[in-house]
Amino acid sequence: MPEIIIKNATKRFGNVVAIENLDITIEDKGFVTLLGPSGCGKTTTLRMISGLESPTDGDIYIDGNLVFSASKGIDLPPAKRDVGFLFQNYALWPHMTVEKNITFGLENLKWDKADTRHRVDELSDLLRIEDMLERYPNELSGGQQQRVAIARTLAPNPKVLFMDEPLSNLDAKLRIEMRAELKRLHLETNSTFVYVTHDQLEAMTLSSRICLMKEGRVQQYAAPLEIYNHPTNCFCAEFVGNPTINLIDVACYKDDPGDIRLVSEDLHFYFKPVSGLPTLRKGAKFLLGLRPEHISLTENGPINTKVYSTLPSGMETIVIIRIKETYLTSVVFGGLDFKVDSEIGMSLSSDNYFLFDKSSGSLIATGSLSVDQKVSGET
Amino acid sequence: MVAVHRVKTLLRKPENVILLCLLIILTYLILLPLFSIVGDTFKVHSSELMRIKGSETGDFTTYHWKSIFIGKYSRNIFYKPLFNTALVAITTCFIAIVLGGIFAWLVTRTDIQFKKLISSLFILPYIMPSWTLAMAWLNFFKNTYVGAPGFFTALTGIQTPDWFAYGFFPITVVLGLHYAPFAFILIGGILRNMDANLEEAAQILKAGRWRIIRRITIPIVLPAVLSTILLVFSSAMSAFAVPAFLGSPVRFQVLTTQLFRTLNGMSPGYGFLIALVMIVIGALILTVNQILVGKRKSFATVTGKSSNISLVNLKKLRTPLSIFLLVLLLLITIVPLITFAVESFMVSSGNLTAENFTTMFWNGEGRPDVLSGEPGILRNKYIYIGLWNSVRLSVLVSLLAGSIGLLVGYAVVKKRGTVGANTLDRLSFFPYLLPSMAFGAIYLSMFAVRRGFIPSLYGTFAILVLIGTVKYLPFASRAGINAIFQLGREIEEAAMIFGVSWWKRMVKIIIPIQKAGVLSGFLLPFISSMRELSLYILLVTPSTKILTTMLFQYNEKGWDQYANAIILFIVLVVISLNLVVNKVTGASIDKGIGG
Numbered sequence: 001m002p003e004i005i006i007k008n009a010t011k012r013f014g015n016v017v018a019i020e021n022l023d024i025t026i027e028d029k030g031f032v033t034l035l036g037p038s039g040c041g042k043t044t045t046l047r048m049i050s051g052l053e054s055p056t057d058g059d060i061y062i063d064g065n066l067v068f069s070a071s072k073g074i075d076l077p078p079a080k081r082d083v084g085f086l087f088q089n090y091a092l093w094p095h096m097t098v099e100k101n102i103t104f105g106l107e108n109l110k111w112d113k114a115d116t117r118h119r120v121d122e123l124s125d126l127l128r129i130e131d132m133l134e135r136y137p138n139e140l141s142g143g144q145q146q147r148v149a150i151a152r153t154l155a156p157n158p159k160v161l162f163m164d165e166p167l168s169n170l171d172a173k174l175r176i177e178m179r180a181e182l183k184r185l186h187l188e189t190n191s192t193f194v195y196v197t198h199d200q201l202e203a204m205t206l207s208s209r210i211c212l213m214k215e216g217r218v219q220q221y222a223a224p225l226e227i228y229n230h231p232t233n234c235f236c237a238e239f240v241g242n243p244t245i246n247l248i249d250v251a252c253y254k255d256d257p258g259d260i261r262l263v264s265e266d267l268h269f270y271f272k273p274v275s276g277l278p279t280l281r282k283g284a285k286f287l288l289g290l291r292p293e294h295i296s297l298t299e300n301g302p303i304n305t306k307v308y309s310t311l312p313s314g315m316e317t318i319v320i321i322r323i324k325e326t327y328l329t330s331v332v333f334g335g336l337d338f339k340v341d342s343e344i345g346m347s348l349s350s351d352n353y354f355l356f357d358k359s360s361g362s363l364i365a366t367g368s369l370s371v372d373q374k375v376s377g378e379t
Numbered sequence: 380m381v382a383v384h385r386v387k388t389l390l391r392k393p394e395n396v397i398l399l400c401l402l403i404i405l406t407y408l409i410l411l412p413l414f415s416i417v418g419d420t421f422k423v424h425s426s427e428l429m430r431i432k433g434s435e436t437g438d439f440t441t442y443h444w445k446s447i448f449i450g451k452y453s454r455n456i457f458y459k460p461l462f463n464t465a466l467v468a469i470t471t472c473f474i475a476i477v478l479g480g481i482f483a484w485l486v487t488r489t490d491i492q493f494k495k496l497i498s499s500l501f502i503l504p505y506i507m508p509s510w511t512l513a514m515a516w517l518n519f520f521k522n523t524y525v526g527a528p529g530f531f532t533a534l535t536g537i538q539t540p541d542w543f544a545y546g547f548f549p550i551t552v553v554l555g556l557h558y559a560p561f562a563f564i565l566i567g568g569i570l571r572n573m574d575a576n577l578e579e580a581a582q583i584l585k586a587g588r589w590r591i592i593r594r595i596t597i598p599i600v601l602p603a604v605l606s607t608i609l610l611v612f613s614s615a616m617s618a619f620a621v622p623a624f625l626g627s628p629v630r631f632q633v634l635t636t637q638l639f640r641t642l643n644g645m646s647p648g649y650g651f652l653i654a655l656v657m658i659v660i661g662a663l664i665l666t667v668n669q670i671l672v673g674k675r676k677s678f679a680t681v682t683g684k685s686s687n688i689s690l691v692n693l694k695k696l697r698t699p700l701s702i703f704l705l706v707l708l709l710l711i712t713i714v715p716l717i718t719f720a721v722e723s724f725m726v727s728s729g730n731l732t733a734e735n736f737t738t739m740f741w742n743g744e745g746r747p748d749v750l751s752g753e754p755g756i757l758r759n760k761y762i763y764i765g766l767w768n769s770v771r772l773s774v775l776v777s778l779l780a781g782s783i784g785l786l787v788g789y790a791v792v793k794k795r796g797t798v799g800a801n802t803l804d805r806l807s808f809f810p811y812l813l814p815s816m817a818f819g820a821i822y823l824s825m826f827a828v829r830r831g832f833i834p835s836l837y838g839t840f841a842i843l844v845l846i847g848t849v850k851y852l853p854f855a856s857r858a859g860i861n862a863i864f865q866l867g868r869e870i871e872e873a874a875m876i877f878g879v880s881w882w883k884r885m886v887k888i889i890i891p892i893q894k895a896g897v898l899s900g901f902l903l904p905f906i907s908s909m910r911e912l913s914l915y916i917l918l919v920t921p922s923t924k925i926l927t928t929m930l931f932q933y934n935e936k937g938w939d940q941y942a943n944a945i946i947l948f949i950v951l952v953v954i955s956l957n958l959v960v961n962k963v964t965g966a967s968i969d970k971g972i973g974g
Contacts, residue, residue, distance in 0.1 A: 014796070072384065077878065078872075079876060085876045095892050105876070105877030109877060153876075156877065
C-alpha cells in the first residue's frame with residue numbers, strides 16, 4: 001500500500017533552513033494537502049518526497065521502501081519511486097505533440113507499442129482530449145494544457161501523484177471546475193494524492209487531510225474541518241477560513257476558574273471553557289478568536305454595535321461592525337444589506353470561541369463568551 | 380560514514396559532477412595562468428642573460444619591476460606607452476559616447492528618416508574587425524612617408540600630413556567609430572525601453588521638456604553611459620591591431636604594441652609585467668562596471684510599454700539631416716569595403732590609371748620582381764593553409780566553447796544560489812576581463828613549458844584552440860545560462876520523473892526547445908575567433924598561421940594587395956555569418972556583451 005512516511009526530514013539551502021525535522025505519515029489513498037504561505041517549505045517537501053530534491057537529513061519511505069536515507073546514503077531517483085508529478089506551469093514539452101508528450105515517458109519506460117496505444121486511448125477518453133492528440137501545447141488553452149499534463153502524469157500508472165499548485169494558473173471559473181475533476185480523478189485512479197497549495201479554500205474543499213506549514217515546520221496535520229474547528233494555534237486559525245477569524249487582544253482580569261474575565265481595550269468578556277483546562281494568571285495576555293459566522297447580528301442586543309461597512313455577495317453578506325475602536329467581521333446568510341452607520345445588535349451564541357496564548361500563539365481553551373456591556377460602556 | 384554517503388549521493392546528480400569538473404578545469408585554465416605570469420615577472424629569461432649580469436635563466440630577479448617602474452628607460456618602455464594608452468582610451472570614449480549617444484537619441488526620440496537602415500549601418504563597424512577601418516584609413520590617407528600614397532592623395536593631389544595619416548588622431552577616430560555602436564546599442568536600448576510613463580508622469584506635473592530631459596531622462600540613462608564609458612575604455616586600452624597598423628609608421632607606442640614588441644623581442648620579462656598591469660587595470664574597470672550595472676537594474680526602467688513617446692519634430696532639418704547621416708554611414712561602412720577590393724587589384728597604390736590594375740594578386744603565379752614572387756591569393760598555398768587553419772580553429776573553438784558554455788549554463792542554473800554555482804558563473808566570465816593580448820601572454824608564459832601531464836604547448840595548434848575556447852567562453856556561457864534559465868527546471872524534471880537519462884534529456888528536451896539560444900552560444904565564438912588577431916598573434920608559429928596573423932604580416936611587409944584581399948574575405952565571412960545568426964536566432968554579436 002503506498003503509504004508515505006517522512007521521518008525527521010530537514011532541508012537546508014546554505015544557511016537557510018527550509019524544512020526542519022518534518023515528521024508526517026501520508027496514509028494510503030489519501031488526498032493530502034500541504035498548505036501554507038509562500039516560502040513555508042511546502043513545495044520543497046513535495047520535491048523531497050518525489051526525489052527532485054534531496055533532503056539534508058532524514059528518511060523517507062514510500063510504500064514500505066526506503067527511498068531516501070541520509071544516514072544510509074540512499075537516494076533513489078524520481079523514476080524509481082513510482083511517482084507522478086504535476087507541475088504548476090504544466091511543463092509540457094513544447095516541441096512535442098500532445099500524444100508525444102504522453103508517450104515519451106512510456107517509451108522511455110520501455111512500454112510496448114500496443115500497451116502505449118491502449119493507455120493513450122484510455123487517458124484521452126478519461127480527460128476528454130481525444131481530438132487534441134496531434135496538436136502542440138501552444139495551440140491549447142490553459143485548461144486543455146492542464147488536462148494534457150494530467151494525462152502525461154497519469155500515463156505510467158504512478159502509485160502516488162504529486163501536484164504542485166496545479167490550479168493556480170487557471171482563471172477562477174476553470175479552477176472551480178478542475179477542482180471537482182481532480183476530486184473525481186482521485187477516486188477513479190485509486191491512488192494517493194499529495195497536493196501543494198497556498199489557497200486555503202482549495203485545501204479545505206479537496207483534501208482528506210491538510211498539513212498546514214509555516215517556516216519549514218508543521219503547524220497542524222489534521223482533517224480540514226478539524227483544523228477549522230480545533231486549530232492548534234493562532235496561525236492555523238487565521239490561515240484557514242474566509243473571511244478571516246476575528247482576533248481580539250485581551251488580558252486576564254479575573255482568573256477564578258469558574259468566573260474568568262478578560263478585558264480588551266473596548267470590551268469586557270466572561271469566558272466559560274468547554275474544552276481545555278486553562279490555568280490563567282491574572283494580567284497575562286491572550287488572543288480571543290471569533291469565527292465570523294459565530295458572531296450573529298440581531299435586531300437589538302444583547303450587545304449594541306454599529307455597522308461600519310457591508311459587503312453583500314448575493315449568497316452571503318459580510319458585515320463589519322464596530323464597537324468603539326474594535327472592528328469585527330461577521331457573516332450573514334443571504335443578500336441582506338445594512339445601512340452604514342446604523343445601529344445593530346450582536347450576540348455571541350456559539351461555544352466554540354478560541355483562547356490563544358498571546359506570546360506562543362498556541363490554543364489554550366475553547367469555550368463560550370458573553371460580554372458585559374455595562375462594564376464595557378455604551379457604544 | 381555519513382559524509383561519504385553524502386558525497387556519493389551528491390555525485391549521483393549530473394549537475395554536481397559537471398560543476399565540479401568545470402570548476403577544476405577552469406581554475407587550471409584561467410586562475411593558475413595568472414599566478415604563472417606573476418612568477419614570470421620575477422624570473423630571468425634566456426634572452427635577458429646579457430643584461431642581467433651574473434644571472435642564470437630562471438633565477439629570481441626584481442630587474443623587470445625596477446626597470447619598468449623606476450629604471451632609467453622606464454619613461455620610454457612603460458610610462459610613455461601608458462600615457463598614450465590612457466590618452467587614446469579617453470579620447471576614444473569621448474568620440475564613441477558622443478557619436479553613439481547622438482545617433483541613439485536621433486533614432487529613438489526624433490522623427491528622422493531611414494531609422495532601420497541607419498541603425499543597421501551604424502552597428503556594422505562593430506561587427507567588422509576593428510582593424511578594418513584602420514586598413515581603410517591607410518588605403519585612403521597614407522602619404523609618401525611610408526611609400527605609395529593613398530586614394531585621397533591620388534585623387535586630389537593633396538599630401539596628407541603625418542599627424543592626420545598616422546598616430547594618435549587616426550587611432551582615436553577609428554577606435555571611436557568602432558566602439559560608437561556599442562554606446563549606440565546600450566544608450567539606445569535604455570532610451571527605447573525606458574517606460575514612457577516616467578517622462579509622461581513628469582509632463583503631467585507640468586515639467587518643461589528641457590527639465591524632463593535634465594531631471595528624468597539623463598539621470599536614468601547615466602548609469603548606462605558610465606558603464607559604456609568603462610567598457611569602451613577597457614576595450615580601447617586592449618586594442619592592438621589598430622594602433623599597430625596606424626601607429627607604427629610614426630612609432631606611436633601604446634601598451635599593447637609595446638607588449639608585443641617586448642615579448643617578441645629581447646625582454647619577455649617586461650612584456651609579462653606590462654600584461655600584468657593591463658590585466659589589473661582591466662579587471663578593476665570591469666569590476667566597477669559590474670557594480671554600476673547592478674545599480675542600473677534597480678532602476679527597473681524596462682517595465683512598461685513605451686509605445687507612444689512623442690518624437691521630436693526635426694521640421695526642415697529632417698530630410699537633409701537624414702540624408703547627411705546616411706551618406707556619412709555609407710562612407711565609413713561600405714566605402715572601406717570597396718577600397719579593399721580596389722586595392723587588391725592595384726600594382727602600386729595611389730595610381731588610378733588603367734594599366735596599374737591587374738588580377739595577378741588574385742590568380743597570378745607570382746613575378747620575381749613584385750613582392751618577392753608571392754603567388755596570387757587564389758593560387759597561394761600559404762593562403763589556403765592560413766584559411767584552413769582559421770576555419771579549423773574557429774570551428775573547434777566554437778564547438779568547445781559552445782559545449783562547455785552549455786554545460787556551464789546547466790550547472791549554474793541547476794545549482795543556482797550555491798557557492799559553487801556563483802564561483803563557476805564568475806570564473807567563466809573572467810576571461811572577458813582579460814585584455815586579449817595580455818591573455819595571450821599569460822598562455823605563452825603558462826604553456827611554454829611542460830606542466831604536469833600537459834606537455835609544452837607552445838607552437839602547437841592545440842594552444843590556439845585552448846586559448847580561443849577559454850577567451851570566448853564568456854559569450855557561450857552567457858548564452859548557455861540564458862537558455863537554461865529561460866527553460867525553467869520543470870521541463871527537465873518532468874522527464875526525470877519518467878527516468879529519462881541525463882544525456883537524453885539534453886538531446887531530446889533541452890537542446891531542441893532552446894535550439895536558438897544554444898546555437899548562438901556556438902556561433903558567437905566562431906565569428907569572434909574568425910576575426911581575432913591580438914589573442915592569437917603571440918602564440919602562432921609559421922606552421923599554425925591563421926588568416927588574421929598573415930594579414931598582419933603582409934601589412935608589416937607592405938604587401939597591401941594581399942592584406943586587402945584577406946581583409947575583404949574575412950569581413951565578408953564575418954558579416955554574412957552574423958546575418959545568418961541574426962536570422963536564425965535573433966542573437967547577434969552586437970547584442971553580446973561587447974568587447
